[in-house]
Amino acid sequence: MSYNFDRLRVLVVDDNLHSRTLVGAVLHAFGVKTVLEAASAEEGWKILAKNRCDLVFVDWVMDGMSGLEFSQMIRTAKDSPNQFVPIVMITGHTSLERVHAARDAGVNEFLAKPVSSKSILARLISVIENPRPFVRTKVYFGPCRRRRRVDYHGPERRVEENVIKPGKKSASAA
């Protein structure tokens, strides 16, 4: 049995029409029936408010609100229509500093330019098969930023008594 993409509703936010068209064409070819396109973060926000999207692709560098700010808004705005929606950041930035900034904005995955059908599919599969738990602290809300499951031999920096088990509300939680 293979993945069934046809029920997905995907939002693509990019101010460059050509880039949007390319990503949309690849998603349609995978079988995604509903690809919603936005030419700005502001338009993307409106679409997100009216449609239950399952996944968001957003370009980092856009006129007006950037993809980074858009991602932060999805994760932390009080009126966010979908705080948990997986976000894939499309980016030509490759510096570690930029990657950390996007990670801190609550982005799930990166899609480095130039994009290809294989790289888009790889991000889709990663979001589906490797979902990350969400973390809420006073200063961050979004997917756990510990990206990979690796054997960690250093000291535990999360203090156990301060970790609130799933299902229990934090006193500080909004």
Next chain:
Amino acid sequence: MANNKRPIEIFMPPNVLKAKMGSGKLDLSAVKRAEQAIDNLKSEFTGWVIQDVSRLVEAGAAYVKQSNEETLADLYRAAHDLKGQAATFDFPLISRVASSLCLLTDDTVYGLPLPLNLIGAHIDAIKVIVRDNLKDPSDQTATELAAELEQQVAGFLEKHAAA
């Protein structure tokens, strides 16, 4: 250490994507269809590149006319789009030159007296690559030109980093 005393809530939201897509394996025909979709668009790529280059030329002219944060950001975005997309559109050398232009125009350089002739040289190089339809990433003249531009940008940034 104060951060460690902040309460942390960790939870796993429902995997809506998985629920919709089912657990399965990759259908290789989907990849072939997607590659075909990109191939089908290739006839439009040159037209798209020409439009994106026109936008870069306009942004460059606007920056030369009035150098400020806004025109610099427009120029950077136009270069950044080409950097990201031109390789997909079979113009890898445009990506390379545009990448060099991005280094020269990103927000870390705002306030520096950017060399307009170097900005113009990048734009001219990109125009030539399109005009001559140079799609081979090893084209000797174009790679030498790209290397020269990269070197000049590195020299400019180094000089101002040291200042």
